[in-house]
Amino acid sequence: xxxxxxxxxxxxxxxxxxxxxxxxxxxxxxxxxxxxxxxxxxxxxxxxxxxxxxxxxxxxxxxxxxxxxxxxxxxxxxxxxxxxxxxxxxxxxxxxxxxxxxxxxxxxxxxxxxxxxxxxxxxxxxxxxxxxxxxxxxxxxxxxxxxxxxxxxxxxxxxxxxxxxxxxxxxxxxxxxxxxxxxxxxxxxxxxxxxxxxxxxxxxxxxxxxxxxxxxxxxxxxxxxxxxxxxxxxxxxxxxxxxxxxxxxxxxxxxxxxxxxxxxxxxxxxxxxxxxxxxxxxxxxxxxxxxxxxxxxxxxxxxxxxxxxxxxxxxxxxxxxxxxxxxxxxxxxxxxxxxxxxxx
Numbered sequence: 637x638x639x640x641x642x643x644x645x646x647x648x649x650x651x652x653x654x655x656x657x658x659x660x661x662x663x664x665x666x667x668x669x670x671x672x673x674x675x676x677x678x679x680x681x682x683x684x685x686x687x688x689x690x691x692x693x694x695x696x697x698x699x700x701x702x703x704x705x706x707x708x709x710x711x712x713x714x715x716x717x718x719x720x721x722x723x724x725x726x727x728x729x730x731x732x733x734x735x736x737x738x739x740x741x742x743x744x745x746x747x748x749x750x751x752x753x754x755x756x757x758x759x760x761x762x763x764x765x766x767x768x769x770x771x772x773x774x775x776x777x778x779x780x781x782x783x784x785x786x787x788x789x790x791x792x793x794x795x796x797x798x799x800x801x802x803x804x805x806x807x808x809x810x811x812x813x814x815x816x817x818x819x820x821x822x823x824x825x826x827x828x829x830x831x832x833x834x835x836x837x838x839x840x841x842x843x844x845x846x847x848x849x850x851x852x853x854x855x856x857x858x859x860x861x862x863x864x865x866x867x868x869x870x871x872x873x874x875x876x877x878x879x880x881x882x883x884x885x886x887x888x889x890x891x892x893x894x895x896x897x898x899x900x901x902x903x904x905x906x907x908x909x910x911x912x913x914x915x916x917x918x919x920x921x922x923x924x925x926x927x928x929x930x931x932x933x934x935x936x937x938x939x940x941x942x943x944x945x946x947x948x949x950x951x952x953x954x955x956x957x958x959x960x961x962x963x964x965x966x967x968x969x970x971x972x973x974x975x976x977x978x979x980x
Contacts, residue, residue: 639752639968640889640954641975648803648952651978657800658947658959664795665946666762668788670739673781675764678726680719680740686712689863689922690721701745715745718940720864721924723765724901728933737766742940751964753889753955754945758962765938773900773935775845775871778878779813781937782843785882785896786811789841789946796950803952806887808840815845815875816857828857832892836885846877847897848910862910863925864938865899869906888952895946898939904929955979 649657669675683703684690691700691714700714716722719742726738742763749755768777793805814835816828823831835842848860848867858881860867865879879899886893902910907928911917919925927933947959955972957964957979964972964979972979 639971640891641971641977642888642890642954645888645954645976647958647976647978649800651958651980654951654953654959657796657951660799661792661796661947661950662943665788665792665941666739668791669762669764669785669941672784672788673739673764673766674736675739675766676732676736678730678738678740680742680763681716681722682743683713683715684722686714687922689919689924690725691716699748701747716742717744717746718742718759718761719763720861720901720938720940723763723938724864724933724936725924725927727765727767727936728927732767732934734767734769734772734934737764737936737938739764741943751968754893754948756944756956756960756962758960760943760960761940762943763938763940765936767934768900768937770935772937773866773869773878773903775873775878778845778880778900778937779843782811782813782880782882782898785898785941786841786843789895792946793950803950806840807884811841811843811882812839813843813845815873815877816847816849817851817875819844819857820851820853824853828855829892831857832883832894836883836892837890839885841882841884843880843882845871845873845880846875847880849876862902862914862916863907863919864901865897866902866906866910867899868910868913884949886949888954893945893949894942895949896939896941898937900937901935902928903935904931 702712702714704710740763742761744759790807793807796803797805819831847858867877867879881894882896884893944956944960948956955977961980
């Protein structure tokens with residue numbers, strides 16, 4: 637998306653008060669998330685060794701930031717893009733039983749991002765993962781988990797309102813579930829991003845199911861790597877996919893606002909199928925993939941929730957740079973300043 641400048645934008649909080657509000661939001665949300673999903677906090681890596689299959693490939697086109705390690709014979713390491721696969725390995729290492737899980741602060745650098753209101757070179761999110769039983773690999777379990785997270789978002793919004801009464805609640809009582817194929821049927825002449833905008837504006841908060849599989853028009857709603865979310869298993873609604881995105885309507889920017897990507901993870905069958913679909917069966921020989929195919933990793937559900945995006949949404953900020961320190965094009969900094977958008 638291109639840079640959006642809201643008309644007559646006014647800061648809801650001064651930069652100094654914003655810093656205090658960010659701390660309050662991050663502390664309270666992670667505590668609530670841990671309690672609701674029975675998660676323990678763990679320490680996460682900033683980088684992993686290249687060639688192990690542990691790093692997240694995202695849409696498959698983003699280039700991870702790499703560097704050589706001098707004292708290890710110039711072996712290459714790469715900054716994590718997310719921890720989708722690393723978390724599952726940690727569930728196994730800590731022998732965390734079904735119904736319990738872990739979360740961590742994930743910090744990443746994504747050098748290929750197009751910088752705008754929502755996208756930064758610096759990514760900060762709560763990455764979480766929870767062990768599940770074979771019987772939990774279904775759409776009902778996914779929806780139940782989404783509803784639990786959405787209930788926390790409404791609690792946070794109420795807390796912000798108590799502290800800052802001029803920031804009034806906007807989230808609807810319930811989140812609406814829509815499969816990406818249904819969204820295509822609703823708006824066949826629109827692009828995926830335009831469909832998200834239409835649906836999120838209509839319902840206020842949506843969870844789009846089945847992101848990564850090819851739709852009936854031969855296109856994908858959005859890309860997903862083949863080796864973490866399960867986007868190819870037929871679900872109880874008769875569509876493909878056990879994953880999706882939480883998307884809110886952002887009334888400041890008048891656009892769809894993705895807050896979380898999550899899903900039930902691949903089992904051995906889904907991994908094999910998705911690697912074949914994506915034309916990369918050779919990944920089966922990588923460390924993570926071999927462990928999964930050999931039954932050494934637990935079944936799980938997991939996702940990431942953007943920390944800066946959460947703060948941006950609930951504090952009604954127009955630019956993610958108002959709640960995080962990063963690098964921005966000089967012309968963008970100047971234009972934002974002219975429009976009362978002060979980047980940290």
